[in-house]
Amino acid sequence: MISLPRRLTAPEPGWSTETDVVIVGSGIAGLTTALHIARHSPLRITLVTKDILAAGSTPWAQGGIAAALGAGDSPEEHFADTIVAGAGVCDEAAVRVLVREGPAAVRELAQIGARFDRAGDGSLSLTREGGHHRNRIAHAGGDATGAEIERALVTRVLDATDVEVIEHALVLDLLRTDAGQIAGLTLHVMGEGARDGVGAVHARAVVLATGGIGQVYASSTNPSVSTGDGVAAALRAGAVVRDLEFVQFHPTVTWLGARSRGQQPLVSEAVRGEGAFLVDEAGTRFMQGVHELADLAPRDVVAKAIVRRMGEQDAENMWLDARAFGEEKWRVRFPTILASLRAHGIDPVRELIPVVPACHFASGGVRTDLSGETSLPGLFACGETACTGVHGANRLASNSLLEGLVFGHRIADAIVRRLGEPQAPPAPAAPAAPGSLLDDALRPRLQQLMSEHVGVLREAKGLAAAADGLADLAADGTDTTHGTHGAGGLPAPSTEPAPPTAPATEPAPATENWEATNLLTVASALVLAAQCREETRGSHWREDFPDRDDGSWRGHLNLTLDKSGSPLCTFERDDFGLNAPLKGGKR
Ligand SMILES: Cc1cc2nc3c(=O)[nH]c(=O)nc-3n(C[C@H](O)[C@H](O)[C@H](O)COP(=O)(O)OP(=O)(O)OC[C@H]3O[C@@H](n4cnc5c(N)ncnc54)[C@H](O)[C@@H]3O)c2cc1C
Secondary structure, three states: OOOOOOOEOOOOOOEEEEOOEEEEOOOHHHHHHHHHHHHHOOOOEEEEOOOOOOOOOHHHOOOOEEOOOOOOOOHHHHHHHHHHHOOOOOOHHHHHHHHHHHHHHHHHHHHOOOOOOEOOOOOEOEEOOOOOOOOOEEOOOOOOHHHHHHHHHHHHHHHOOOEEEEOOEEEEEEEEOOOOOEEEEEEEEOOOOOOOEEEEEEOOEEEEOOOOOHHHOOEEOOOOOOOOHHHHHHHHHOOOEEOOOOEEEEEEEEOOOOOOOEEOOEOOHHHHHOOOEEEOOOOOEOOEOOEOOHHHOOHHHHHHHHHHHHHHHOOOOEEEEOHHHHHHHHHHHOHHHHHHHHHOOOOOOOOOEEEEEEEEEEOOEEEOOOOOEOOOOOEEEOHHHEEOOOOOOOOOOOHHHHHHHHHHHHHHHHHHHHHOOOOOOOOOOOOOOOEOOOOHHHHHHHHHHHHHHOOOEEOHHHHHHHHHHHHHHHHHOOOOOOOOOOOOOOOOOOOOOOOOOOOOOOOOOOHHHHHHHHHHHHHHHHHHHHHHOOOOEOOEEEOOEOOOOHHHHOEEEEEEEOOOOOEEEEEEEOOOOOEEOOOOOOO
């Protein structure tokens, strides 16, 4: 059984500061929350982010942000599409909040300076993506929506005098009082002067907005900062994490060869929304007949169809045909994607685009209520780090920027109501004993295990191999499962060199090793959840349990760490709201 640290090994804080609210992360979720607290209260706000402000997923978002903004559209129709994509396990109350509060939140974003693309009459130009039955995706700069939203929010936050921004500040662990209330966090700042090295920020509320977990896999659309730090810190502090098995693989990520790893260039679904379609090795369209929406079916359906066809044809990738757009449409509508493809030697105006599914989005995360508060009093989670329940088993395209925006407002409201005026934060209790770090040299093995065995298609043998491999890495840095291949993983980087041998010395407290340890924590919890859910639902596909089983599995897997650092999984049934024991008990 794997034992994960309950606290990261790090030097004792050499400095400390106090504030009312500390927000971790500077994507749409963190920036929106900071901005709205600053607008509506005198509270002191500290926003910390581990790289520069614009380093997260938000600036990479291409397609846009979904909301019922068009003539004839309605929140009810957006609700219906979201629920269908979520495959029976969306939190309907959370979805209602999302679709009802979404249109006003997007309009407000435009008012504070985000320049969305507009039609000739000045109305928002709206496009379609997979799973949507209406044109309801607002976009900016053609395919540069996230970059424009980030620019607008960063400008406003830097103007807000009540928000102190600390860049290059990697959050390590959460602090709690003896009574369990959140009391701040520890962090490592690569700075100068008084705030350099490990320190502590004492606060009355903490908002985790650390984005996704994409770096858990060998290839992902997520940037390098997406190492699941917020989810791992929440687990270590005792919070409940939910729905981690539901990882969305984007169907059309540019295939750059078996050796390519890390962040891979995305070809937005909006390209298919504008008429591009998938073909196989023989040039045959294969999505027609698979789903009524064909190439615009929900992402899990398209990703599975691609992986299956790749298996049937023993192919490394499938192909996207967008040649009918012509040069002008490519240049005006998708300038960022066009430039990225051409930089990799692919000319989509004349050639087919090689594509393959890659890890894209974590539908699960730190469990929250409708105000964004987690199971720990005073700890909030927002954006991709959170599990509000809006995505269920599969996120509907372009609902994630919207989630960060809508719930960022709600968290701000809850914090303003709760904290009122500035006040001294509570004293933290003595922290847990620190545990061993994972050597970052082992990160490629961890990612390879996940891509081989816990990808689009999963089965018991591969999942067990992943769990064993992760436990080996945690125990002594070796991996005895090397060479064991699961039945349905993504094309794994099989050309990788042999796994590294055990590190000779204890890994030093350093950014790479803290991140690697966070990846191990998230990966271990994710594998456990994927093993436990013995059915196929949404983005979780079990080859050995190919059917959806509402009788046994309509509900959620809640994950926590026990005292010894082993992940625990319990099943919470949707219809009864009871904590039912898992089939086979806790693992
Ligand atoms: C290529 C791509 C295209 C996408 N396209 C779309 C789209 O068209 N529409 C859509 O709705 N969604 C899209 N998504 C998903 C969407 O972009 C993300 O879900 C969303 O931006 C997440 O926002 P966030 O604020 O939660 O996290 P992020 O924007 O990822 O921000 C996380 C922040 O936390 C910081 N951080 C992380 N760890 C720490 C730590 N330990 N200490 C301090 N700071 C930390 C990071 O540096 C970063 O600032 C796309 C994602 C990608 C990768």
